[in-house]
Amino acid sequence: MKARETQAPAPLSFEAQILALLPQLRRYSRSLTRSDVEGEDLLQDCVEKALVSRSQWRGANFKSWAYRIMTNLHLNARRSVARRPSVGIEEAENVAMSAVSDDPLEKSRLVKALETLPKEARAVLMLVVVEGHSYQEVADMLDVPIGTVMSRLSRARQALREKMREENVIPMRRPR
Amino acid sequence: MTEARSISEADLHAYADGFLNDADRARVERFLAENPDAAELVADWQAQNDELRSAFAGYEQSKPTDIQLISGAHQRPAARQPRRAALAAAAVVIFALGAIGGHYGPLLFKRPDIQLAYTEILPREARNAFLVYASEVRHPVEVFANEEAHLATWLGKRLSIANLKVPNLQTMGFKLVGGRLLPVAGKPGAMFMYEDQAGQRVTVMVGRNKENRTTSFRFASASNVETFYWIDGELGYAVTGEISRDLLQKIAEECYRQFPS
Numbered sequence: 001m002k003a004r005e006t007q008a009p010a011p012l013s014f015e016a017q018i019l020a021l022l023p024q025l026r027r028y029s030r031s032l033t034r035s036d037v038e039g040e041d042l043l044q045d046c047v048e049k050a051l052v053s054r055s056q057w058r059g060a061n062f063k064s065w066a067y068r069i070m071t072n073l074h075l076n077a078r079r080s081v082a083r084r085p086s087v088g089i090e091e092a093e094n095v096a097m098s099a100v101s102d103d104p105l106e107k108s109r110l111v112k113a114l115e116t117l118p119k120e121a122r123a124v125l126m127l128v129v130v131e132g133h134s135y136q137e138v139a140d141m142l143d144v145p146i147g148t149v150m151s152r153l154s155r156a157r158q159a160l161r162e163k164m165r166e167e168n169v170i171p172m173r174r175p176r
Numbered sequence: 177m178t179e180a181r182s183i184s185e186a187d188l189h190a191y192a193d194g195f196l197n198d199a200d201r202a203r204v205e206r207f208l209a210e211n212p213d214a215a216e217l218v219a220d221w222q223a224q225n226d227e228l229r230s231a232f233a234g235y236e237q238s239k240p241t242d243i244q245l246i247s248g249a250h251q252r253p254a255a256r257q258p259r260r261a262a263l264a265a266a267a268v269v270i271f272a273l274g275a276i277g278g279h280y281g282p283l284l285f286k287r288p289d290i291q292l293a294y295t296e297i298l299p300r301e302a303r304n305a306f307l308v309y310a311s312e313v314r315h316p317v318e319v320f321a322n323e324e325a326h327l328a329t330w331l332g333k334r335l336s337i338a339n340l341k342v343p344n345l346q347t348m349g350f351k352l353v354g355g356r357l358l359p360v361a362g363k364p365g366a367m368f369m370y371e372d373q374a375g376q377r378v379t380v381m382v383g384r385n386k387e388n389r390t391t392s393f394r395f396a397s398a399s400n401v402e403t404f405y406w407i408d409g410e411l412g413y414a415v416t417g418e419i420s421r422d423l424l425q426k427i428a429e430e431c432y433r434q435f436p437s
């Protein structure tokens with residue numbers, strides 16, 4: 001009972017902090033990518049990078065630091081050769097999809113429409129909407145002015161609306 | 177205009193994302209109350225937000241292999257087990273939200289002054305008219321079908337359509353209930369109502385706008401109410417009902433065939 005005053009928890013180890021953050025990072029990585037496989041790959045890359053760069057972490061705001069690593073990895077990945085030897089990302093679009101998909105995300109037209117967004121705009125949208133970061137936090141994370149964050153967010157939302165609308169079009173037929 | 181500070185687009189985003197303090201939130205809400213177009217836009221963004229959040233929520237979870245990930249002991253490709261329960265749950269939510277999610281038109285403003293295109297107003301007003309009038313038991317229309325000729329002349333005159341013909345949907349099993357005059361995007365418009373044997377109703381709305389440009393069929397749906405709409409010359413048409421999209425499309429095509437081109 002005398003330990004009442006020792007409230008401050010011992011600081012988590014570096015690894016423990018990553019571990020604690022993994023579920024959120026997993027969600028974020030999936031929201032940036034096209035499939036579960038790509039999402040897990042990005043997550044693994046991010047963890048590896050974080051472990052290698054641990055000396056660069058200044059001891060403040062671990063979460064932002066980790067999100068920044070993942071975002072940069074994703075934005076900088078220039079169509080790097082897909083790790084899956086079977087099908088490259090470019091070809092993947094042309095692979096026939098089975099009629100019944102297990103992936104619930106494929107059922108969401110909105111999620112499909114995400115594929116049409118520029119990577120930067122999608123990342124901002126996800127950081128704000130799904131991950132709940134403030135505009136300023138996102139600006140700091142991406143190292144861009146807040147105005148850029150706002151314009152990317154606006155562009156993403158506009159593009160999604162337009163895309164959803166396009167898909168609602170059926171060619172006219174005037175039977176005579 | 178009367179507000180001390182004007183509302184910027186950034187304010188609207190911050191409102192949709194829940195980042196405003198009480199005072200600013202109230203300020204935006206007053207603005208939205210007076211600007212239905214902006215209110216619709218913001219509601220649309222919020223619907224997008226909800227759908228995106230629930231789409232990815234199921235991924236926020238630990239995996240047994242996470243420890244290996246941290247210790248660097250994992251091998252690629254790591255074992256991946258589908259999380260069926262979580263995914264199935266997410267699927268239900270996504271499915272439900274999918275029906276509601278962004279089906280309104282494009283964002284037309286670059287700056288805060290918001291103007292919706294006719295193609296955005298038309299389905300919304302058609303849907304509202306359907307919701308208001310189709311549920312009316314005794315007074316769904318102003319002029320009933322027994323005065324069809326008068327109905328056609330009267331509404332044709334208000335819409336400046338020579339020889340307006342009220343579409344005949346008998347072959348689809350729907351007979352005319354009647355019609356009424358109503359505003360469509362602030363101008364006189366016409367609404368015709370039909371009913372099948374089961375009492376299921378559909379409405380056909382016609383409005384005129386000088387700036388209209390001909391479009392293909394488009395559809396919008398929300399809470400089981402489907403609308404097919406299109407623009408032909410200056411006239412905009414919308415067919416609305418709480419029936420299957422297939423049937424509604426057939427009705428829309430029949431109307432398109434019968435209306436003068």
